[in-house]
Amino acid sequence: MWFIRYNVYYFILLATKKIMAIFTDKRAVDNTYLEAMFVALFTLFIIWAVGIVISELLRTKRDTSNTTNAPTVPPAERTDVISTNRMDSRSKKATNAVRDAFLMLTVAILTTLAGYGATKAAVILTWIFFGLVILLLLSILLADLIWITLIFQLLAFPLIIAILSLAFKD
Numbered sequence: 001m002w003f004i005r006y007n008v009y010y011f012i013l014l015a016t017k018k019i020m021a022i023f024t025d026k027r028a029v030d031n032t033y034l035e036a037m038f039v040a041l042f043t044l045f046i047i048w049a050v051g052i053v054i055s056e057l058l059r060t061k062r063d064t065s066n067t068t069n070a071p072t073v074p075p076a077e078r079t080d081v082i083s084t085n086r087m088d089s090r091s092k093k094a095t096n097a098v099r100d101a102f103l104m105l106t107v108a109i110l111t112t113l114a115g116y117g118a119t120k121a122a123v124i125l126t127w128i129f130f131g132l133v134i135l136l137l138l139s140i141l142l143a144d145l146i147w148i149t150l151i152f153q154l155l156a157f158p159l160i161i162a163i164l165s166l167a168f169k170d
Contacts, residue, residue: 033118037109040130044102047137051095058088087141094140097149101133101156108163115167122166129159 105126112118136152139145 033120033123034109034113036123037112037118037126040126041102041105041109044098044105044130044133047134048095048098048102051091051098051137055088055091055095058091090141090144093144094137097136097140097152098133101129101136104156104160105129108160108167111164112167116169119166119169122163125159125163125166129156129163132156132159 108126112122132152132155136148139148
């Protein structure tokens, strides 16, 4: 029994060392900037998860009809479909925007991890990107204007490209 317990402890210790080795860059320098980037990524992940839960709570459109034998009834007279409210579509749109931002930031951070490590500039750009995502989230929930999303994309893509290009700067 002690042998199994020893192996489990050894595995946990080895896994912890491997995980903490992530924060060491190619020059074998302890890179605390990567930790700051992962904090932004983890916070974005939490916001995405909360957005998924909220969008599921706000979802009101449920088609309960049997589509195989359903008679053709005009939509105004149907009683088996509850119409969707505006916050339902806004919450879905906001959740999808945060998901896309999370994926873009994940790629940028993993590329930084594969490169020479994070720099102060990359961390600053990461947090600027995070702030833009929060502004986009609030603007979608409050106004839902298409030009706001376009402005965000015009600002976000160069930030992500800049973070990607800083990953291989020695």
